[in-house]
Amino acid sequence: MTTAGLQVTTANEINSMELVTYDSLVQAVGGYLQAVALSEELTLWVHEEGKLEGLPHNEVGQVLWDATYGAGTDYIVGNIAITGGTDEEGETLPLTASAVSKIMKMLG
Numbered sequence: 001m002t003t004a005g006l007q008v009t010t011a012n013e014i015n016s017m018e019l020v021t022y023d024s025l026v027q028a029v030g031g032y033l034q035a036v037a038l039s040e041e042l043t044l045w046v047h048e049e050g051k052l053e054g055l056p057h058n059e060v061g062q063v064l065w066d067a068t069y070g071a072g073t074d075y076i077v078g079n080i081a082i083t084g085g086t087d088e089e090g091e092t093l094p095l096t097a098s099a100v101s102k103i104m105k106m107l108g
Helices: 022-029 059-069 097-107
Strands: 005-008 014-017 033-039 042-047 080-083
Touching: 005 022, 014 022, 022 033, 022 042, 022 080, 033 059, 042 059, 042 097, 059 080, 059 097
Parallel strands: none
Antiparallel strands: 005 014, 005 080, 033 042, 042 080
16 A cells, blocks of 8 residues: 555654545644645645644654745644645645655655
8 A cells, every 4th residue: 555645743653644535634633724835746734723722843844844944934733744745636646755755855
């Protein structure tokens, strides 16, 4: 089986997501979804109201954010999901081997 996406918890646990659907993404982040493009082949999914709910900091999500947008530009909280980019119709794509390599490089 291939990994369609990854869930990263605030405890730095990384879990494989075999399917990426609206419901699986909501479950992964624990609430309302907000998608943030990290690149054409990577999408970061966060809990849209995570800061309002006082969710704990997500260190891995923060590293990915900072590598893309710069340190201090936002604060990532709650569990996150990482998927591939989108196709020409806006549908979420699974992670590719290239995207996983990009994640690993960003995490250093």
